[in-house]
Every structure is written in structure tokens, then in C-alpha cells.
Amino acid sequence: MKKIFLLFIFFFTTGFPQAVKQNEINLFSPANIKKFADYLFCSNDYLRAALEYEKYFSLYPNDSVKFKIATAYSKIGDYDKSALMFDSFTKSSELFPYAKMEYFKSLFQEKNYFRLRSSILNIDSINNFRFAYQAKELYYYSYLFTIDTLPPESIYLAHFDKTDIRQIKNFYEWKTDPPHKSPLLAALLSAVIPGAGKFYVDQVADGITALVATASLGYLSYTDFKAGHYFRGWLFGGLAAGFYAGNIYGSAAAAQIYNVKIQFDFENSIGVFINAKNFFTPGINFCK
Template identity: 25%
Template sequence: MKYIFLLIIAFLLTLGQSKGQIPFIRHLVNSGFYEEAIFVIGNDKKDYSAQQRDSINYYNGWAHYSLKNLQESSSSFLKVSDTSPFYNKSYFFAGYNQIYLGNYGEARSILDRIDRSDEPILWLYNFELSGIEMLNGKWPEAKQYLELVPEENAVLNNQVLALNEIWKEQEQHREKSPVAAGIMSAILPGSGKIYVGKTGAGIASMIGNIGFGLITWENYRKSGLADVKTILFGSIFAVNYVSNIYGSVVSVKVIENEYENAIHNQILFQLHIPLRNFFD
């Protein structure tokens, strides 16, 4: 069915070649037919004016953006000239694409090319730069940019508040030490997991290790080191003891990674919202 639709589009493209396909491309993009719009753009051989070509590059960028083809989206958006009414929107979204892809230097370079003489555009620029610095782990610099955006701005108000909350949370966050967790678990099994916030798992490890340790000691005291039960329970205790230390260290890394990923995603989400609100 999809291929039949593409053949129909190709036929319509051939019929309308003399007039150009920009209205048709715009209709496809606005209707959510992004793949079809990209197909039409790729097969449209008409020689357009510079202004018309700007429109096509914008629609091509938007279609790829909607399909999560972010690198292709950026490439198309960046072909839009500074005389186009789509210029600011194209460059902000091209910058955001690179932010999402983790190319923060490239994103900054793109945003720096935007004319910021209009104050709302300057506010949006500083807001996006604040997010870039947060994602880079440069929290003091992020705060400086964020302070340049007035909170009373209707479009950015909620997102400025949200980034401020993220900044405060990061300031209060105390990163757990995997070394400390390992040492604590070596001294008292289970305490390392309690330290990282896994109280239930920590108590369970503590009970298990102490239990097997006491059973091993009792068998050793009664039957000696060579006794089968002493060896069996001693082996179980040793495995549990070592795995408990290792588990405590890994738990710290997992928890910190989860925290960083959550913060990362929150920042990306907040950076995206005003772009849609600002230009829609």
C-alpha cells in the first residue's frame, strides 16, 4: 500500500513539475506524511529560486526531524539562508538536534550564527546555552546563562523555573563513592548497600553473611578446618562476602548512572519545549 501511494505521488510530481511542488510538499509535511514529503523533495528536479529552495530545505529538515533523522534534519535546516522567515526556527532546531546527539560544540557553533538582536531570540539563545552547559557538567556557567533569561517571559517561564530546579538539585546532590561502599561492605557486609540507599538488600546481605560466617565458625570449632561442612559453609561465606563487596561497588555506579541519565533527559526535555512553543 505504501509503495502504491509513493507511485501516485511520483505521478502527481510529474504532472505538477512545471508549477513546482512546494504547496504539495507543505501539505504532506503538515499532514504528517514525512517519508512521502522526503520522497517528493528527492525527486523534484525543478529549478527553484533561492527563496523557494529555503522553503524546501526547511520542509525537508522538518520531515527528517519528525522521523528522528536528526543529522539529516540538521543538514537541511542549515541550508536555509538568513533571508528566509524560517531561518531562526531552522537554526534553533538544527542546534537542538546536535544537542540531542551529544555534539555540544557543534550545537553552540550553530546557535552562535543566529541574529540575536531581537530580545526574545536572545533569551531563547541564552536558555539553550544554559542547557548545553548543564549537559557539559559546567553548572556555574549554566547558572550564569540562565540568569540572563527573565523568568517573567511567558514562553520560557516554566522552563526557566524547571532548569533552576535541576540546577538546585545538582547543587545538593552528593555523589556516592564506590570505594567507600566497598570498604564499608568489607568491614560490615551489607553496610555498603545501605550506604547507597538499598537498605533492604543491605540488611539481607548482612544477615546472610553473618549467618554463614557463624555456621562456618561453629563447624570449624567443633570439627576442624578439614571437615566437609566447614569447607562447604566457608566457601559459601567467602563467595557471599566477595560478591557483597563487588555488588556494593556496582550499585553505586548504577545509581549514579541512573541519576545522571535522569538529569540528562530532563534537561533535553526542557530545552525542547520552548522551541515548539516559541515558533508555533
């Protein structure tokens, strides 16, 4: 009886904690590292996800994890790294066409348009490349971001989807004939009629102010000299000259600012469009 009791105590005290211990998980086992990385990836915590996937990848390399690492780097803006990884997929991989398109996307985001175009031209050597059409769209769209001469309109537009033609046509027209204002012309106009340069760059209120201020101060200076009030004559004359010269300079500067602003608006528009289109890249959703 005594022995049975002692055996019971032995198994209870040693077996129970062992059973609990068996339920304990190794947080750093490869499977759990991947599980955690997947969770981070789908929570948009891409840097941490990339680092966790890399740990797993060093033990069990596979294309799916490599794709996720590259995607994570792309998401955090490390396009250099993502391009390198996407470019390393072999043609035998199922993910090859997706990786290739993501590679193009990374080059585009890296603003490496020259390499992008030469890489896209090379895909002709790949038989039946699944996303050849989208790659060509990206190829031609990149022209909007560079100073390179665009192909003729009809050839250019022929490479885009019909639903996008209208928008692309607007971009093409803006790029080939941007509605810039000439700083020299703005300055000349203001030299002839104070404020006219401001009118030219659509700053009507500034133009009226410049005209009224210069004319009033000039008139005051003239009448003061005429009445023998030399101090005030010089004072108003100096102010009038300052306004006049300032307005000429201001008009030229305003034309430059106008050009920068519309250039910024244009680049913003083409950036928003390509982002909305996900860079003509199909992408894979790993977080369904």
C-alpha cells in the same frame, strides 16, 4: 440526414472520451507533487514528504518548501541534513530567523554542543536577531548536557524565562553537585560490617540479607569446626567467605549502578524539559 448522423456519431465517440480525458489529472505534475507532499507532511509521513518536496524543489526552488524539507529531515532524526538545509537560508529570507533557530535545534539534537555554542555566539553579529533571547536560553541549557564548567548560578539563571527558573535551578544544582554515592566507600563499609555498603546505597533489604547470611554461615562454620565436623566447617566457611567477598564487590557495583541510574534520571528530566519547550524554538505550523 446521413451526413448529420455520421457527424453526430463522430463527435460523440471522439468528443466524449476527450472530455473524460480532460478531467484526468497528471499525478506527477509539480502542483500535484506539492499537494501530495503537503498531505504526507501533515500526516507525519516525513520521509516520503521530504522526498516529494525535493522533487518539487528541484523544479521550483523556494524557501517555504526548503524549510519543510529541512523540518521533515529533522522530524525523522536526520539532523545532519536538516542542520545543513536550515543553515543555508540567507538573511534576506523571511524565514531566516525561524530557520536559524531550527538550525540551532538540529545542532542540539545532534549533540553538537560545541558548534551550537559557537554558532549562537555569532548571532550577535546579526542585527536585531528576532529570537536572540531564545537562542541564549538554548546556549546556556546546553551546559547541562556537557562536562564543561557552568557559569556562576546567578549569571546562569539570568538567561532564562522567569517561569522556568525553578526547574532550571534544580537542574543547575544537580549538575554542580550531583548526589552520587562513592563505590569505594560502599565497598569499605561492607568490608567492616557485611551489608553496610548496601544500606549506604539505599538497598536495605539486600543489606539485611547479606548481614544475616554472612553471620549465620560464619557462625555455623565456627561451631562445626569446634565440634570436629570439618567437612561442614569448610563448607559453611567457604559459603560465608563467598557471601562476604560477594557483598563487598556487590556494594561497590550497587553504588555504580545507583550513580548511573540517577544520572539517567537527570538526563531524562533535562531531555523531557527541553523537548516540552521545543528547544526554545518558535517553530512554524504548516498544517493549520
